[in-house]
Amino acid sequence: MSAKLIMGTEIREEILEEIKKEVEEIKAKTGKVPGLVTILVGENPASISYVTLKIQTAHRLGFHEVQDSQPADISEEALLALIDKYNKDDSIHGILVQLPLPKHINEKKVLVAIDPDKDVDGFHPINVGRLMIGGSEVKYPPCTPAGIQELIVRSGQDTKGAEVVVVGRSNIVGKPIAVMMMQKGKGANSTVTVVHTATKDLASHCRRADVLIVAAGVPGLVKPEWIKPGACVIDVGVNRVGEKVSAKTGRPVPILRGDVDFDAAKEIAGSITPVPGGVGPMTITMLMKNTLNSLKFHLGL
Ligand code: NAD
Numbered sequence: 624m625s626a627k628l629i630m631g632t633e634i635r636e637e638i639l640e641e642i643k644k645e646v647e648e649i650k651a652k653t654g655k656v657p658g659l660v661t662i663l664v665g666e667n668p669a670s671i672s673y674v675t676l677k678i679q680t681a682h683r684l685g686f687h688e689v690q691d692s693q694p695a696d697i698s699e700e701a702l703l704a705l706i707d708k709y710n711k712d713d714s715i716h717g718i719l720v721q722l723p724l725p726k727h728i729n730e731k732k733v734l735v736a737i738d739p740d741k742d743v744d745g746f747h748p749i750n751v752g753r754l755m756i757g758g759s760e761v762k763y764p765p766c767t768p769a770g771i772q773e774l775i776v777r778s779g780q781d782t783k784g785a786e787v788v789v790v791g792r793s794n795i796v797g798k799p800i801a802v803m804m805m806q807k808g809k810g811a812n813s814t815v816t817v818v819h820t821a822t823k824d825l826a827s828h829c830r831r832a833d834v835l836i837v838a839a840g841v842p843g844l845v846k847p848e849w850i851k852p853g854a855c856v857i858d859v860g861v862n863r864v865g866e867k868v869s870a871k872t873g874r875p876v877p878i879l880r881g882d883v884d885f886d887a888a889k890e891i892a893g894s895i896t897p898v899p900g901g902v903g904p905m906t907i908t909m910l911m912k913n914t915l916n917s918l919k920f921h922l923g924l
Pocket of ligand 1: 825
């Protein structure tokens, strides 16, 4: 039997429409719209395309969007001064510094310079602490884990008391999603196990999972026999495994694979995210939601 596909591309559209509607309502009531600035340092092609997509999405939702591009040789001091300017700018509710930064700039120093109440990426240590405390303390959950949780909720997966196994312990995916899934609340309240490179028997842990979240960055790591029949499988991995020529543009495009052996896994799982089209589209969507929430916090709504 084939698993139900959890399509991030469709859930993204649903959420973006909800955000757009709310932006229009707040604008009609208060005259304010969410403001998002994206600071891009240098000309890394991948960073340019991420920033462009973020700006286009913000524009589509009626946000006030600012793209601030700086040369690769900007000094750390000048970059910190720029962040300070946006921290004080009342029309800006979300500040995003596109990573990676050039080597002469200390990334940690830059990320902590962002006002935690405008840190819509959720990477500031204060927001990491708020996430750990949980409940109403949480302001800006990091975007990829927040997207994963939306996919779980909107696909109708019951998580209360469920065995959730997270493969990977990174600061941007594994650790935060593990924390989120164990908190009380909707799409959570689970019993969580985190497995990683030092775990002795990865397969036996995965086999227990009602919800298996895989963020390892290893193509095809999770084999079909590691999946409990009927489980919900969220594949966060995005791995370039080759190149093909696009039928649309005639240009070479990367072939992407997830961390799960999708074709075999979909015959065993109850539901599963594809790669691409599953978790990927959710990250920018949740960035937009965090920026809208920031406006609401700032307006006291
Ligand atoms: P990372 O390299 O920082 O962390 C990977 C984690 O997986 C590590 O904690 C490591 O212990 C664990 N791991 C690696 N190999 C393993 C193995 N063989 N067995 C058990 N554990 C293993 O990566 P990350 O930033 O967390 O990203 C993980 C994957 O998710 C990557 O493919 C990345 O491209 C993708 N990703 C996608 C999105 C998105 O779709 N929006 C966002 C972030 C990351």
